[in-house]
Amino acid sequence: MDSPGAIIEHLEPVLNQTIHLRQLEFQQLFSIGVASGDLNTMDVTMLYQHAQLAARANWRSTHLWSPYQQDLQSRQHRQLMLVAEMSKAIRNHDFHFEIQPKIVLSTGQINSGEVLLRWHHATLGWVSPADFIPLAEHVGLIYQLTQLVLHQVLSWMQQHANQLHGTTLAINISARDLLQQNFATGVIELCKGYGISPRSIVLEITETSVVSDSGLAVDNAALLRSAGFSLSIDDFGAGYSSMQNIHRLRPDEIKIDRLFVSDLDSNPTNQTLCRSLIQLSLDLHIHTTAEGIETEEQLNLLASWGCHSGQGYFFHRPMSPDEYLGLL
Secondary structure (H helix, E strand, O other), rough: OOHHHHHHHHHHHHOOOOOEEEEEEEEEOOEEEEEEOOOOOOHHHHHHHHHHHHHHHHOOOOOEEEOHHHHHHHHHHHHHHHHHHHHHHOOOOEEEEEEEEEOOOOOOOOOEEEEEEEEEEEEEEEEEEHHHHHHHHHHOOOOHHHHHHHHHHHHHHHHOOOHHOOOOOEEEEEOOOHHHOOOOHHHHHHHHHOOOOOOHHHEEEEEEEHHOOHHHHHHHHHHHHHOOEEEEEEEEEEOOOHHHHHHHHHEEEEEEOOHOOOOOOOOOHHHHHHHHHHHHHHHOOOOOEEEEOOOOHHHHHHHHHHHOOOOOOOOOOOOOOOHHHHHO
């Protein structure tokens, strides 16, 4: 009997075939999961459920197919539990935020701060944003989460308007927020309600893959820009971000992902990539911010290439809003 891998390799050319319908071409998207077992001890329904779990896991994989593993089930249970707890936390306003300062590399001054969402659960402890943000995007809770953060941050900015004068705050939004019909107008009205100028807000857009083919997302971005908000593409150079998003979103800033900064002082490839991204931004009159700066050598290299600003433990760790005000 052929192995699952051999069978799937035979199927792959068929699955990858382009479908022609009149003058249109369609490429099928597929994800393959494989489960095996003894039908004397488990039924077909259970095997099918295991294969579905493996197929879902395969979406995040670079492999052609993924086998079912026991930990997939426990991971799914944890995710379902997190979704339920996250829904409660949003209703009860159990999230809070910290701020990580952004530094002008040429002067060392703080010109901005990035708002970072935090969630401490009564029994789970600190839940990482790397866990709950992608999950919120996947299950459709990200819009509610974004609205919660906007209200919290704008209210805080209103209370400390004098101390924050002349600075900006960056708030992360998902590209999926831009797919909401009235997202831009809602954010504009929210700022008006709190008396906050859009020019004091930078909206950092993540997971920009969904922007590429969406006129609605691009229209929302254009409306936000025209209202005075600055737009930033977060984690540029990693994940889904691409040159196409610079063309479509016309950002004021790109943030170089920490992946390229972390070993900048010893990795010639990352040096070339960072230098090229900074030069591209200079040519397009876009600011660059480097994330994850941890050493003086990294700082000096980035500054010498013309990088405008940076964040990282070399300067400051994320801190409470009151601590941030104390630095200004």
